[in-house]
Amino acid sequence: MRRTTNEQRAGELPGPRRGKDGGVVPVLAFAGITVAVMQTLLVPVIKDLPALLDTDPADATWVMTATLLAGAVATPIMGRLGDLYGKRRMLLTSLAVMVFGSLICASTDDLVIMIVGRALQGFAMGAIPLGIGIMRDVLPHEKLGSAMALMSSSIGVGGGLALPAAALVAQHADWHALFLGSAALGVLAMVLTLLVVPEPPLRAPGRFDVVGALGLSLGLVCLLLPVTKGSDWGWTSPLTLGLIAASLVILVLWGLFELRSPAPLVDLRTSARREVLLTNLVSIMVGVAFYAVSLVLPQLLQLPASTGYGLGQSMVVAGLCVAPLGVTMMFVAPLYARISARRGPKVTLMLGMLVIAVGYGAGLGLMSAAWQTVVIAVVLGAGIGLAYSSLPALIIGAVDASETGAANGLNTLMRSIGTSLSSAVIGMVLANTSVRMGAVDVPTMEGFRTSFMIATGAVLIGLVLAAFLPAQRPARPVLLAGSAGDAAAAAEPAPVAAPVGAPERRTPAPAAESAPVAAPVGAPERRTPAP
Template sequence: MMTDVFTHRAGARAGDGERGVAAPFAALLLAVLSFSLMQTMVVPALPDLRREFDASPTSVSWVLSSFLLTSSVATALLGRVGDMFGKRRVLIASLAVFAVGTLLAALSGSLALLIAARAVQGVGSAAFPLAFGIVRDQFPRERVPVAIGLISSTFGIGFGVGLVVPGPVVDALNWHWIFWIGLIVILAGIAAVAAFVRESSVRSPGRVDWVGAVLLSAGITALLVAIGQGQSWGWSSGRTIGLFLAATALLVVFAYAEKRVRAPLVDIELLRRPAMLSSHLTALVVGFGMYGAFTLVPLLAQTPSRAGYGFGASVTASGLFMVPMAATMLVAGPLAGRMGAAVGWKLPLVLACLIGVLGFVVYAAAHDTEWAMYAGSAVLGVGVGFAFAALANLVVSAVDGSRTGEATGINTIMRTVGGSLGAQIAASVVASKTVPGTSFPAESGFTTAFVMSAIALGLAALAALAGPGPLWPGAAAAAPVPHRDRSVDQEAGRHA
């Protein structure tokens, strides 16, 4: 599948001649991989950071939270800016800022500086919507679904690999080297994009909606801080409830303001289309259900067997439980792309949710044996790969090319918010009970959290089924091009 994408020629397109898409596609993969790695590479080093800076768990958690906050905002803002001013230009700029943040993190000598550096790093999140847009604009149409499937899989692969690589690095060197290694990958990505990716000719003229950007940023920040700190502050505390209310108010005002701006940051009418609404809702629930595995599986593996469960694995060994997930995602993403191009995106998205349910059922029922945990990770990887590819393609195929960055950016935010909420609630469930006489979480907490994720993915399957279009449209089998709403083509005609 990879070979097909790499070797296809785009000679029919003006100015392309016989130039293939292999080099541009590899450059985009490297760019998005550099960001996805940095999401989790710091996670195994958190205990070392606590010891070195003599910090509380809440303080250290901001190393993750600051990155999450800025990445959520940058995804929407820079996706829209790329649609306006050029996706390649904005992609290189966002990766350059990402590199600066990574350099600062590598040189950090205090926890405050490290948290600030991680906030700067979050700007690199724009790589995903911008890469999707470049693929949509420049690749042969019949190759777009598989290419997007592979790029989507890279998100989860980097996430999983980022949990495996840091263990040996920290053991042999120190946590600073996590960022030095990441910086090398980022610089390679910048060089590759600059050398092999040409600028897109598709534009969506307008002005930057700074009022909308401020309102969206404030709303998302309030929401994610409430989610991130809810466990330590208490979900019913005044600060947590106040932030949730503030987030709701800010996002309502944002939606109201966007309807009255000539060039909005986010077109609210676009979000109300059935295809967009169902895909964003599904992304929220899929994120909630799936992200818990990324944090709970290593934690369970590291629990000493004297707790009555767990495998007493080291940081490095616990990360290996995520390797099957990364491997199956690499295959599942492009496979979902081919399936969606043949029969539409509803079927692979529903299958993604159901396969994810099966993976979490395996976790819940048989987490007392290592082989079952590996098997559960492999199954879940198929579900994650299908979900990421189907969601990205659903959004890309439902909007005009000039709005790809905007639409995919919002979908990424929905998945991030869902993932943050799911991870925090799963962590709260696991921490709610301990093994008598120890500080280890009770095994029942993991079982409950895995069952909760399975239920969430079952609900996601229902949300995907509620989306427009039949589950298996016979007419789509003859067309390899993603379906697009008629309203998109009509809108494009009005702008022509």
């Protein structure tokens, strides 16, 4: 019988569970797709929410904002809880909260109750970094690259597939059925996780940083609220500027507290290292690029042809034209693994950013037919898939194994901040360039092209940042909860890690008395002799 972490002898490193990991990757990817479906399911009915909830348009946007805020707060917190108390346990908790929130939304037409349910749904965002952390802990090296790529891309895959499906349901059934479908997917993901996914034995030392979690939550809410609601409140209004100022003060104080905490929620010293910091900054740029196409193409496709540039497609057809974005992201995961094995994730990330730039550049002249939007979606999906697939590999190669959940949670948060910025900036551009047609304001082709140019600029900035990423990263020692070598682990010299996907090389096993040292990502598993 396999021993748990607390039963493990000092100096013995738990390796991946082999022979039982055949279903781990598809199950975790399905959990990620479920989360993406939850995020996307209301997109086809956004314009109808004021009437459906009997409220004004400004208040109806809180249904979307609540999910964003809850997801931003939950992602780093659930990642840290997973490192401390078990990643599968926290994954199941995230999905359970999402199911509960979905059932609340499915049973109400009241705005306040709907906002509460959508906030609970947002807690499922923690499933992405938790799934990546589980993969690192339980999968053998040869499967890890493509598995992480698929998990990281699942948010785009689920979003692309959910758009036409949600549009079809919204057209032919009561809109509450969207939430029942989300709940059913969540329950199925929980059952499959219980049956297939093992609980990794690795635990981080220390206790949960409650003060740090509260400080980060308050700072993020104060930052993202004005970003998402600035167009409604006014970008120069006292409320918008006051919240932005408050967020800066809170986050600075939170950072000072985290630097002095013995067990911080986020290890800022690790996050400030060049490889981690640059990867997180690039993640913001990729988030901007990913959301820009999701905002522009559906509107362009559904605008009436009488505008002179609208393509006059139905909600379902528009969803089908955008769906290749997510499908392509899924199919480039194996391609990422092959390129990364030869060149490393830095090269793959830069290649993905170049493809995104080409896609947006070509899109400036390919907006006159529905088939052209499909071409744009395919090219952008390939680039975003390569970029998203590279991010977790870069993060994992730069942090301790015991920090995988928290580090990937922070990286996922950076992507969310990118999508929030994209939503705010492009929403403002489309609103300021819109024209009056009949009783409504509609976006113009000038606004669509400006949005694509903004996304291209963000990608080029990300490409420059990615160029400064180091090619190799040193591995860090891992502390195993319950092992006698915890106190001495920090004094042991760490081996040098090869880049993710680089050829394996073996080093001599340490003596039985030495503290456990994690093999770097890309290096073979090794075990020290039991005392």
